[in-house]
Amino acid sequence: MLAVQRMRQNPLDKLFVRIQTHFTAKATGWQIRRGTEMAKKLIKPILDTRRGVLQKMAVGAGALAGASAMPGLMRYAQAQSSEPIKIGFQCHKTGIGAAYGRWYERTSDAAVARINDMGGINGRPVELVIEDDGTDPKRGAEVLEKFAKQSNCDVAFGTLFSHVVIGSAPTAGELKLPYFVVSEGHHVASGMLNRYTLQPGITDVRSQVIAMAPFVADNLGKKVTMIFPDFAFGHDHRDYFSAAIKEQGGEVIEMIAIPPTETSFTKYFPKIPRETEVIYHVMVGPAVLTFVKEMGEFFGSNKPEIFGFIDSLEAVDINSPGLEFLEGTYFWEGNPRYAQADQTSFDKNYREAVGVNDQGSSVTDSSDISTYAHMFGCWETLNVIKKGMESCDYKGPDDRPALIEAVEAMTDMPASDDHPQGTKEFNGKTHQAFGHQYISQVKDKKLNVVHTTPIEAGYYPDEVDYTKQPF
Amino acid sequence: MRPETKSLALHLGLLALLVIAQFVISPFHHGNLSRIMVLAVFAMGYNVLFGYVGLLSLGHALFFSAGMYGMGLAMQHLGVSALAAIAVGILSAFVLSAVVGAVALRTTGVAFMIVTLMLAQAGYLAILYFGTYTRGDEGFVIQPEFRTIAGLDLTDPTVRYFAAFLVLAVCLLLTLRLVHSSFGRVLVAIRENEERARMLGYDVFRHKLIAVVISGTLSGTAGAVYGLLFGYVGATFATVQYSILPLLWVLLGGAGTVIGPFIGTLFMFYLIDFSSGLTSAYMVVAGVVLVLLTLFAPQGLAGEVKRRLLPWLP
Numbered sequence: 001m002l003a004v005q006r007m008r009q010n011p012l013d014k015l016f017v018r019i020q021t022h023f024t025a026k027a028t029g030w031q032i033r034r035g036t037e038m039a040k041k042l043i044k045p046i047l048d049t050r051r052g053v054l055q056k057m058a059v060g061a062g063a064l065a066g067a068s069a070m071p072g073l074m075r076y077a078q079a080q081s082s083e084p085i086k087i088g089f090q091c092h093k094t095g096i097g098a099a100y101g102r103w104y105e106r107t108s109d110a111a112v113a114r115i116n117d118m119g120g121i122n123g124r125p126v127e128l129v130i131e132d133d134g135t136d137p138k139r140g141a142e143v144l145e146k147f148a149k150q151s152n153c154d155v156a157f158g159t160l161f162s163h164v165v166i167g168s169a170p171t172a173g174e175l176k177l178p179y180f181v182v183s184e185g186h187h188v189a190s191g192m193l194n195r196y197t198l199q200p201g202i203t204d205v206r207s208q209v210i211a212m213a214p215f216v217a218d219n220l221g222k223k224v225t226m227i228f229p230d231f232a233f234g235h236d237h238r239d240y241f242s243a244a245i246k247e248q249g250g251e252v253i254e255m256i257a258i259p260p261t262e263t264s265f266t267k268y269f270p271k272i273p274r275e276t277e278v279i280y281h282v283m284v285g286p287a288v289l290t291f292v293k294e295m296g297e298f299f300g301s302n303k304p305e306i307f308g309f310i311d312s313l314e315a316v317d318i319n320s321p322g323l324e325f326l327e328g329t330y331f332w333e334g335n336p337r338y339a340q341a342d343q344t345s346f347d348k349n350y351r352e353a354v355g356v357n358d359q360g361s362s363v364t365d366s367s368d369i370s371t372y373a374h375m376f377g378c379w380e381t382l383n384v385i386k387k388g389m390e391s392c393d394y395k396g397p398d399d400r401p402a403l404i405e406a407v408e409a410m411t412d413m414p415a416s417d418d419h420p421q422g423t424k425e426f427n428g429k430t431h432q433a434f435g436h437q438y439i440s441q442v443k444d445k446k447l448n449v450v451h452t453t454p455i456e457a458g459y460y461p462d463e464v465d466y467t468k469q470p471f
Numbered sequence: 472m473r474p475e476t477k478s479l480a481l482h483l484g485l486l487a488l489l490v491i492a493q494f495v496i497s498p499f500h501h502g503n504l505s506r507i508m509v510l511a512v513f514a515m516g517y518n519v520l521f522g523y524v525g526l527l528s529l530g531h532a533l534f535f536s537a538g539m540y541g542m543g544l545a546m547q548h549l550g551v552s553a554l555a556a557i558a559v560g561i562l563s564a565f566v567l568s569a570v571v572g573a574v575a576l577r578t579t580g581v582a583f584m585i586v587t588l589m590l591a592q593a594g595y596l597a598i599l600y601f602g603t604y605t606r607g608d609e610g611f612v613i614q615p616e617f618r619t620i621a622g623l624d625l626t627d628p629t630v631r632y633f634a635a636f637l638v639l640a641v642c643l644l645l646t647l648r649l650v651h652s653s654f655g656r657v658l659v660a661i662r663e664n665e666e667r668a669r670m671l672g673y674d675v676f677r678h679k680l681i682a683v684v685i686s687g688t689l690s691g692t693a694g695a696v697y698g699l700l701f702g703y704v705g706a707t708f709a710t711v712q713y714s715i716l717p718l719l720w721v722l723l724g725g726a727g728t729v730i731g732p733f734i735g736t737l738f739m740f741y742l743i744d745f746s747s748g749l750t751s752a753y754m755v756v757a758g759v760v761l762v763l764l765t766l767f768a769p770q771g772l773a774g775e776v777k778r779r780l781l782p783w784l785p
Binding site for chain 2 (some may be wrong): 149
């Protein structure tokens with residue numbers, strides 16, 4: 001007020017204000033943001049100094065005094081409200097998760113473009129800050145620090161591989177940086193992580209596996225042989241499915257763990273008992289094509305029912321040579337790769353926005369197969385972040401706890417353009433979403449959905465209550 | 472001034488700089504430096520064997536992860552305190568390096584590289600095999616409430632920085648002492664001419680074995696401390712990639728110099744961090760820089776300084 005009065009008294013200031021007003025009115029949002037960023041860059045080295053509290057105070061006092069006297073700095077202060085909301089995207093651009101990372105990035109870009117087209121979040125544009133974590137937990141934690149301390153991101157999101165999530169989550173907790181993962185691992189709901197880590201956009205492996213068991217027992221057979229990779233993801237399948245099939249009156253008669261370094265599988269197939277009615281396989285990694293080919297050579301035309309998780313064949317064309325043996329077999333899909341006859345308008349819009357055709361590949365390159373069963377999680381998670389920020393009127397990092405509480409308060413997530421995979425229920429205590437699972441059969445070299453599980457089929461007792469943890 | 476005094480002053484100067492850095496650098500670089508200091512201890516351990524004895528190991532991830540898992544499993548399953556867990560981690564690396572040394576030192580040259588590589592791979596697979604306890608490839612979290620020593624909260628950035636600094640300082644000064652000792656000189660003699668050292672009456676195998684144990688124990692110390700300070704224990708740290716990294720850090724910084732591993736680790740960390748901000752093909756940038764350094768500074772950064780300016784650099 002004093003500054004305004006002073007400016008009114010000074011003719012030179014009057015002229016300056018008029019020039020300022022003229023240019024400010026013409027400035028686009030981009031220009032304002034650009035100016036803000038430049039101003040931040042100029043003062044950042046000082047503000048960033050540790051233990052520079054006195055310096056910060058001096059700078060702050062100076063800035064306040066300056067702002068009252070200099071209209072240029074007032075413009076900066078006004079532009080704060082239109083600064084973008086920064087979402088740090090921990091992306092598997094390189095390393096074993098690169099195929100997923102490519103499509104996670106495309107999906108996230110499309111989701112952010114849609115959110116910005118709709119007016120952003122709380123009237124502010126959204127900016128995705130992408131960093132490659134190399135699918136490595138050490139680098140993953142470093143990337144989170146970069147998001148929080150250098151890029152000034154409001155939240156972090158997007159991680160798929162479980163070891164990266166688990167390696168990064170402690171850092172997210174220490175930084176008090178909301179960390180929205182799209183991993184399908186059970187690590188969040190198991191209680192291993194912390195209050196700042198959430199998984200609202202995709203179901204977890206435990207939920208997926210127990211939801212499959214009734215279909216397998218009722219339609220394929222009750223005597224199951226499991227073939228799984230001998231690491232944590234495979235062990236989750238082993239433990240949860242064997243318990244779930246037992247509840248359905250079935251049993252796992254043989255468990256065949258395959259070491260992760262294995263390149264040929266012929267020596268394992270003779271271990272499959274003769275009375276096996278169903279083979280349950282979840283082979284992840286580049287050796288999956290060899291696995292399927294060798295299994296086909298072993299069984300020939302006289303094969304048992306076969307049920308697998310599409311994780312093995314994400315980003316792989318189901319028409320690839322050697323995969324003919326999969327004809328007639330069943331797969332879990334998080335989201336159906338092929339557009340179905342009863343396709344929802346939500347799925348149609350989502351495909352179009354991301355650039356995926358009805359066969360599940362890129363609209364610009366049909367040989368570029370998407371990771372369709374998982375990548376919807378990025379889209380839905382970004383919409384959850386938007387909804388959470390809007391419901392807590394998120395303004396900046398100080399509101400991070402409020403954002404967590406807002407997401408924890410969510411329950412119903414109805415199928416919509418925000419949730420194209422289908423309706424979900426969010427459990428605020430365990431920070432985990434629950435939803436429908438799809439079972440598809442390979443028919444004429446396409447995946448056709450034959451069963452959709454109810455959401456309740458994936459429920460299990462809570463293992464943690466994160467809401468009781470302090471911020 | 473005697474060379475030993477000069478080198479002590481230089482290394483104490485580095486440590487003083489790191490103390491000052493705590494107060495002046497931004498939070499981002501502060502966090503990075505905490506990581507770099509612990510990883511530099513890993514590189515220093517590697518350097519004892521590679522830089523001073525001339526033995527190129529491709530299996531040091533085994534020692535790093537032995538320290539990390541020794542610490543982590545003791546806390547997770549035995550419920551021991553953080554300090555005791557660190558001791559268990561260091562002891563694990565000590566025992567394992569003695570066993571590995573006794574086996575691998577029966578070979579030389581390329582065979583030594585292959586044996587260490589295979590033993591490290593066996594260690595990695597063992598972690599996966601005992602997944603019930605280790606949680607396999609996913610690893611496990613050391614919960615914040617257990618990450619305290621003498622009431623000091625290791626999740627606090629300042630405490631963590633000084634904890635990392637303390638470990639670096641102790642290991643740096645120990646390595647310096649080792650290099651200046653008669654034992655260290657014998658190691659250099661073995662590196663330069665093993666047969667001559669043997670002819671002079673030195674027990675080469677014994678010296679090499681002790682070097683492997685020192686090297687492995689330092690690497691294991693880094694692993695245990697890294698796991699505790701950053702709250703995660705995982706099989707990724709036992710993969711071959713983590714055997715190659717200390718080799719690169721040492722080559723970049725200067726093999727056979729005490730300060731080189733720290734410089735190499737610092738340089739590589741920021742090279743990756745900086746180039747990843749420029750392009751998604753950041754490993755290409757890192758690769759080109761590495762090739763250029765190898766061409767124009769084959770003895771590493773500190774090695775070049777030693778050659779051109781400071782011949783007394785240990």
